[in-house]
Amino acid sequence: GESVGLHLPTLSVQEGDNSIINCAYSNSASDYFIWYKQESGKGPQFIIDIRSNMDKRQGQRVTVLLNKTVKHLSLQIAATQPGDSAVYFCAEKEYGGATNKLIFGTGTLLAVQP
Amino acid sequence: DTEVTQTPKHLVMGMTNKKSLKCEQHMGHRAMYWYKQKAKKPPELMFVYSYEKLSINESVPSRFSPECPNSSLLNLHLHALQPEDSALYLCASRRGTGDGYTFGSGTRLTVV
Numbered sequence: 001g002e003s004v005g006l007h008l009p010t011l012s013v014q015e016g017d018n019s020i021i022n023c024a025y026s027n028s029a030s031d032y033f034i035w036y037k038q039e040s041g042k043g044p045q046f047i048i049d050i051r052s053n054m055d056k057r058q059g060q061r062v063t064v065l066l067n068k069t070v071k072h073l074s075l076q077i078a079a080t081q082p083g084d085s086a087v088y089f090c091a092e093k094e095y096g097g098a099t100n101k102l103i104f105g106t107g108t109l110l111a112v113q114p
Numbered sequence: 115d116t117e118v119t120q121t122p123k124h125l126v127m128g129m130t131n132k133k134s135l136k137c138e139q140h141m142g143h144r145a146m147y148w149y150k151q152k153a154k155k156p157p158e159l160m161f162v163y164s165y166e167k168l169s170i171n172e173s174v175p176s177r178f179s180p181e182c183p184n185s186s187l188l189n190l191h192l193h194a195l196q197p198e199d200s201a202l203y204l205c206a207s208r209r210g211t212g213d214g215y216t217f218g219s220g221t222r223l224t225v226v
Contacts, residue, residue: 008154032213043118043204043217044157051213089156093213100145100164100208102215104156 008087010109019077019112023090023105028071030092034102035064035075039086047075047088077110085112116141118218120205126224129195135221137188137205143216146188148180149204151220157204163188195225 013019025033031052036044048059050066050073057064063076073090090105118139127133137146145164149157162170163182171180177199179191188205202220 034215036217041222043120043219046214046216049213091215100162101159101170102147102206102208103159107154107156 008107008109010111012111012113013080015080015082015112015114017080019075019080019084019110021075021077021088021108021110023073023075023108025071025073025090025092025105027092027094027103028068029094032093033064033066033073034091034093035062035073036089036091036104037084037086038089038107044089080110080112082112082114085110116216118205118207118216120203120218120221122221123219124222124224126226127192127195128226129197131195132191132193134192135190135203135205135223137190137207137218138186139207139216140186141207141209141216142185143207143209144185145208146182147206147208147215148188148190149206151202151204161190192223195223197225200224 034049035047037047038044048062048064050057050064055066061078065074087107087109089107091102093102121136147162148160150160151157159172160174161180166182177194181189202222204220205218206215208215
């Protein structure tokens, strides 16, 4: 099930199940979105990205869905494995300008139960 | 080379010390970033360099001083830090016109 902890929402799934991690982004001017995976003690690792002119993109075992109407992003992981256990962050980049800011969402801890 | 390399991996410093964090990339990326990450929190943007010039300072205290000596190297000079500055400091780089941000593994900083 899904629960909201003091700082980090947690999603607990069984090995082999599909996982869906959600993210609400804040800026309607954002034109590019990335999902990162971060394991303990490591830097964020790129998983998949999507531009604002798309609503779906698929990678290996992962799919990102973008709903600009409600400013919602989701990451679907098929056949979740123990190695998928990590914190997942969505990040958004604002369109245009020289800033190239990449701003991270709160993050979700994915815990895969064997 | 498709990596961002950060050194040192771990650093313990006293509040009166001066130290520097180093970040290096050889991907030809022209934008480089410093982020600070506290435990169980998302990375927070500190500084952005674009074509070796500082383009964003997110109201970071002056005890953090960034430097970009060339297009491959980014430093973060630390002086008179506080215990609450203890965190994971992440460096990232990005192509100038394309997308794709690459992060290093970070420096775990502890201020005592």
